[in-house]
Amino acid sequence: MTPTIIQRRPFNFLIAMLFLQFILYVTIFFNVPVARQIIGFVYFTFVPGFVFVKLLRLDKRVGLVISLLFSVGFSLAFLMFSGLLINESFFLLNIPRPLSLMPLLIILSGLTLLGGVIVFLRGEHVTASESETFSMPAPSVLLFLALPVLSIVGATIVNSYANNLVLLFTIILIALLFSVGVLSKRFLPPKFYPVAILMSAIAILFQSSLISAYLVTFGSDIGGEFLAFSITKTNAYWSPTNPFPGYVIFGRFNSMLSITILPTTYSTLLNLDPTWMFKLLTPFLFSLVPLTLYYVWKQQIGAKYAFISTFLLMAQSTFYTEMLALNRQMIAELFFALLLLILFNNKLKHFDKVICFMVFGAALIVSHYSLAEIFLLFAFVSMIASIFLKSSIRKVTAGLVVLFSVAMFAWYIYTSSGSTFNSFILFGTYVRDQFSSFFSLSSRGSTVLAGLGLASAPSIWNTISRAIAYVTEALLAVGFLGLALQKLKKHQFGDQYFVFILTAVAFLVSLVVVPGLANTLNMTRFYHILLFLLAPLCVLGGATLIKIVSKRERIFWVSILLLLVLVPYFLFQTGFVYEITKNESYSFLTKNRMSPFYLYYDMGYTDAHSVFGAQWLARNINSNQPIYADVPSQNDFIYGLTYNYTVLSNVTTIGTGGVIYLNTLNVEYGIIVGSTLTWNSTDLSSVFNSSNLVYDNGNSLVYQHSG
Numbered sequence: 193m194t195p196t197i198i199q200r201r202p203f204n205f206l207i208a209m210l211f212l213q214f215i216l217y218v219t220i221f222f223n224v225p226v227a228r229q230i231i232g233f234v235y236f237t238f239v240p241g242f243v244f245v246k247l248l249r250l251d252k253r254v255g256l257v258i259s260l261l262f263s264v265g266f267s268l269a270f271l272m273f274s275g276l277l278i279n280e281s282f283f284l285l286n287i288p289r290p291l292s293l294m295p296l297l298i299i300l301s302g303l304t305l306l307g308g309v310i311v312f313l314r315g316e317h318v319t320a321s322e323s324e325t326f327s328m329p330a331p332s333v334l335l336f337l338a339l340p341v342l343s344i345v346g347a348t349i350v351n352s353y354a355n356n357l358v359l360l361f362t363i364i365l366i367a368l369l370f371s372v373g374v375l376s377k378r379f380l381p382p383k384f385y386p387v388a389i390l391m392s393a394i395a396i397l398f399q400s401s402l403i404s405a406y407l408v409t410f411g412s413d414i415g416g417e418f419l420a421f422s423i424t425k426t427n428a429y430w431s432p433t434n435p436f437p438g439y440v441i442f443g444r445f446n447s448m449l450s451i452t453i454l455p456t457t458y459s460t461l462l463n464l465d466p467t468w469m470f471k472l473l474t475p476f477l478f479s480l481v482p483l484t485l486y487y488v489w490k491q492q493i494g495a496k497y498a499f500i501s502t503f504l505l506m507a508q509s510t511f512y513t514e515m516l517a518l519n520r521q522m523i524a525e526l527f528f529a530l531l532l533l534i535l536f537n538n539k540l541k542h543f544d545k546v547i548c549f550m551v552f553g554a555a556l557i558v559s560h561y562s563l564a565e566i567f568l569l570f571a572f573v574s575m576i577a578s579i580f581l582k583s584s585i586r587k588v589t590a591g592l593v594v595l596f597s598v599a600m601f602a603w604y605i606y607t608s609s610g611s612t613f614n615s616f617i618l619f620g621t622y623v624r625d626q627f628s629s630f631f632s633l634s635s636r637g638s639t640v641l642a643g644l645g646l647a648s649a650p651s652i653w654n655t656i657s658r659a660i661a662y663v664t665e666a667l668l669a670v671g672f673l674g675l676a677l678q679k680l681k682k683h684q685f686g687d688q689y690f691v692f693i694l695t696a697v698a699f700l701v702s703l704v705v706v707p708g709l710a711n712t713l714n715m716t717r718f719y720h721i722l723l724f725l726l727a728p729l730c731v732l733g734g735a736t737l738i739k740i741v742s743k744r745e746r747i748f749w750v751s752i753l754l755l756l757v758l759v760p761y762f763l764f765q766t767g768f769v770y771e772i773t774k775n776e777s778y779s780f781l782t783k784n785r786m787s788p789f790y791l792y793y794d795m796g797y798t799d800a801h802s803v804f805g806a807q808w809l810a811r812n813i814n815s816n817q818p819i820y821a822d823v824p825s826q827n828d829f830i831y832g833l834t835y836n837y838t839v840l841s842n843v844t845t846i847g848t849g850g851v852i853y854l855n856t857l858n859v860e861y862g863i864i865v866g867s868t869l870t871w872n873s874t875d876l877s878s879v880f881n882s883s884n885l886v887y888d889n890g891n892s893l894v895y896q897h898s899g
Contacts, residue, residue, distance in 0.1 A: 205246075209308035212239060213301060220297060223463060232462040233473065236300065241266030243307035248547060253539045257386050261484050262548070264477070265530045268454065268523065269555040274300055275453040279430050289428035291456050300457075332380045335369055336388045339395035347402035354784045356771065359399055363768045363781075366392055367759045370503055374496065374751050382495040389486055389502050393479035396766075400512045401475045403780040406803055407467060407830070409796025412517035413445070414470065415830045420445040422466055422833055424452040425459055432607045436836070443611025447604065450523040450559035470519055478515065478522035482506055484529035488536060489728050492689060496747065497735075500754055501727040504664065507762035510720040513778065517796070521717070524560030527552045528567055529724065535587045536689055549592055557600045561612045562713050564600050566721060570695050571596065577691040587688045626708030653775050657764035663757050668726055671733030672697055696725040730754070788861040789870070798827045802855035805892025806832040812887075813851055820844060821853040823865045828855055841866045842875050852883060852895040859891050 216235050219228040241263035245251050251259040275291060278299055282290030339362065346358030373380030373388055380388060400408075407414050420442065424430045430452045434443035445451060455469045464473070482502040489498035505511060515522055534540060534548040557564045574588045604612035675690070700722055703710045710718060734754045738746055763769050767779020776782065776790075783791065791797045802825075809819070810832030819837035821829070829837065837853075838844070846852065854873075857863050862873040880895055887894035 203312065206308060206312040209239070209243075209305060213305055216301065217297075220293075220461070220463075229462045229464055233458070236271060236458070236461060237267050237477075238263050239267070240270045240300070240304045240307070241268075243304055243311060244270070246311045247307060248544055250540070250544060250548075253541075253544070254537065257483075258487055258533070258537075261480060261487070261530065261533070264480060265527060265552055265555070268477070268526070269551050270303075271300070271457050272449040272454050272555060272558060274303065275457045276430070276449060279453065283429070291424065291430065291453065291460065292428040293460055296457055296461055300461075332369065332373065333384050333387050335365070336384075336391040339366060339369075339391045340398060343395040343399040344402060347399055350403060350780075350783065351405065356781050356784070359781060360768060360771065362395060362399060363763070363766050366395060367762055371755050371759060374500060374755060375748070382499075385495055385499045386483055386486065389483050389499065390479060392503075393482045393506055394476065396506055396512045397475040397479055397516065400780055401471045401516050403783060404797060405467075405800070406798050407470060407796075407827070408517065408780075408798075409827055410513050410517040411794060411796055412514050414517035414519060415796075415826055416442055416445045417451040417519050418466070418470060418830045419833060420448075421451050421455045421459075421469075422830070425456045425466060426833070428456075428460075430456070434611055440611050440615060444561060444615055445520070447607040447612050448520045448559060448561070450520040454523065455519070474519045474522050475516060477526060481522075481525050481529050484526065484533055485724060485727075488529065488532045491536060491538070493728050493731065496751070497728065497731045500731050500751070500758070503758055503762070504727045504730050505720075505723050507758060507765055508720060508723065509765040509778070510716045512766075514714070514716055515720065518717075520560045521563060524556055524563040525721070525724075527556040527559060528563055528721075531556065531567065532692075532724065546592070550595070553592075553596050554599060557596070557603055561604060561616070563721065565616070566699075568593070568596060568600065569699070570692055573695045574688050574691050578688060626706075651775055653764075653769060653773055657769070660757065660761045660764060664730055664761055667730040667733030667737075667754075667757065669733070670736050671729030671731065672726075674736035675729065675732055693725050693729070696722045700726070730758075788857055789863055789865070792827075792855075792857040792861075793824045793865050796824070796827050798824075799856055799891070801889050801891035802828040803831045804889055805853065805855065805887065805894060808887055808889075809851065809853055809894055810834065816849075818847045818850045819853060820846060820850055821855070822858060823867065824857055825853055825855055828853075839867050840864055840876065840879075841869070842871055842879075844876075844879060846879060846883065846897040848897065850897040852880065852893075852897070854893040854895075856891040859893055 212231075212235055215231055218224070219231050238260065242259070244266040245259050245262050250262055254262070275296070278295055279290050282288075282295065342358060342362040342365070346356070346362050349358050350356050369380075369388070370392065373385075407418055409415055423435060423446075430449075432447070434440075434446055436442045455466070455474070458464065458473060459466055459469045482505055485505065486498050486502050489501050492498075493501070515525075530552045531549065534545050534552070537545075540548070553567075556567060571588045571593050575590055575593050578588070579590075601613065604610070604616070672693070675693070700719070703715060703718055731750075731754060734757075735750045738750045738753060742749070760769075767777040767781040769775075770777035770779065771781045774785070776785070778795070780795075783797075786795070806825075806828035813819070819834070820840050821837050822840050825837070840852070857865070858873055864871045864873055864876060883895035883897045885893060886896045
């Protein structure tokens with residue numbers, strides 16, 4: 193049955209654009225609380241990109257939801273590259289603070305309105321199929337819509353009252369709704385799968401990101417990212433040179449527009465506190481990744497299996513722990529997923545794919561270096577495979593690969609003194625040097641050993657958790673073998689989606705076999721990224737096993753088998769089981785039972801006392817005074833815009849005028865973490881006694897050496 197086409201006059205589109213523009217200016221100029229943040233975010237996250245979608249007429253080919261996903265991708269790319277253009281143009285004109293409010297607002301909104309006027313002048317009708325119009329949602333959708341609210345409320349209660357019952361209920365509800373939704377089309381019709389995925393993703397991410405009023409590092413890079421962002425926002429200007437020349441890692445951070453220009457633009461236009469930019473907005477944008485991948489997988493394995501595959505991606509703990517401390521990767525993963533979507537979408541014309549590839553590819557390059565390099569690997573292998581297999585349909589052409597390569601290496605070489613490119617060379621050298629330890633299992637890293645079952649588990653519950661994780665890995669392997677055999681029978685090795693999967697499997701094997709390779713990014717992050725292509729194999733593995741047993745694929749029993757694996761996997765990964773059984777875990781569900789050392793050092797948690805102490809320090813000492821503090825203090829110092837300090841030890845000699853900073857872990861719990869050893873605060877009493885106490889807020893102290 194042909195869907196009914198609803199015609200809308202383009203004049204209405206222009207009226208809507210003008211109305212949004214008016215509301216935007218009113219809320220910004222009068223600084224209307226909440227309204228400015230919500231309206232500004234919606235406008236700059238969707239409208240510029242939707243105008244671009246209309247200019248390319250993509251909405252007529254891909255449907256409403258994919259059009260909105262493209263709109264977000266184009267909008268983010270627009271903010272980054274327009275912000276870069278403003279930044280460099282004003283610099284050439286010797287105009288200070290180009291990334292301040294007025295230049296950003298006038299130019300960004302003006303360009304958006306200009307695009308809307310062009311759409312209007314073109315005179316085409318805005319069309320939408322009847323299937324994309326609003327319809328009465330199923331009652332289950334309301335339950336899914338409640339998930340983010342419960343997650344936010346639950347995290348707030350944990351912070352205020354140290355009670356995690358609401359969060360525990362939320363996790364059980366997510367698992368229950370997912371299970372019933374998979375088994376019953378009446379409860380959750382497939383057309384509402386996208387809503388269920390998005391709401392579940394937001395809830396899962398917010399229950400971790402909102403567990404503290406401050407940034408939590410999860411042992412990763414958010415400290416350096418936040419510092420790069422804060423320096424750009426404070427100066428209202430992005431400098432392509434590394435502000436800390438001797439700090440190569442920071443040079444890599446500084447070269448990424450996803451954590452410099454993009455958050456500066458949002459924070460300035462929305463008048464949003466920098467901390468909440470990283471804790472609210474970026475996780476929300478990241479929640480679109482599973483939704484985008486759903487549409488990638490749906491074309492390959494169908495709606496239900498794609499829905500189940502997204503749950504595996506979201507259930508894996510890296511999604512809602514380590515990734516929340518990697519803002520540049522969260523933004524880059526959205527572009528990575530969008531690139532997969534355009535490559536394997538059969539409704540887009542070749543010209544549309546080239547334009548989208550160029551925009552999203554460029555945005556990926558300036559968002560995250562490692563992910564760009566991984567995508568280049570996949571694109572290159574796909575191109576080579578299509579040539580040797582003489583495929584009539586090439587998803588990735590040689591021209592696009594060359595263009596992507598030139599743009600990537602040019603950006604990485606000429607920004608931040610080539611820090612990113614130099615790091616790429618260093619990583620390659622590191623992996624080469626590790627080959628001397630080829631037969632040493634320890635060279636693969638502890639995560640790889642645990643994944644292979646070669647590391648001991650601390651408790652019976654950890655053993656069960658690992659066993660379930662091994663089952664998901666086994667299903668991935670069975671799914672790949674089943675898919676490969678199917679390809680052999682049908683002679684479909686020319687299918688480039690299978691080439692991408694084959695590359696991902698080879699990459700995963702290389703991470704285990706090649707010494708040191710997994711350590712270049714962390715095995716957990718590699719596995720999370722590879723699930724973008726491998727997650728459907730878990731579902732296909734379940735289908736293959738059921739087919740072997742019953743001689744045909746019974747979707748109901750496949751669903752039952754996968755639920756028996758994925759739901760316990762989710763409950764273990766989130767820490768739900770560990771909290772119920774009162775065992776230790778890395779989940780913030782057990783935050784109130786964590787040891788202070790694990791909470792403040794391993795998890796990178798900080799509190800108000802420590803942050804206020806770091807901010808006082810930044811305001812009241814000059815840049816020439818040496819600072820001494822322990823290792824976890826770097827999580828506090830990002831709020832004071834510095835990473836330059838000397839790590840304390842029991843043999844530290846305090847220089848003249850030197851300042852000693854102590855945080856909550858040092859003061860309340862008496863633990864000082866050095867570069868290699870840990871001490872009690874009393875072990876350094878001689879150092880403190882020879883200095884004057886100049887600041888004390890109860891749990892954070894500052895001493896100044898008078899010698």
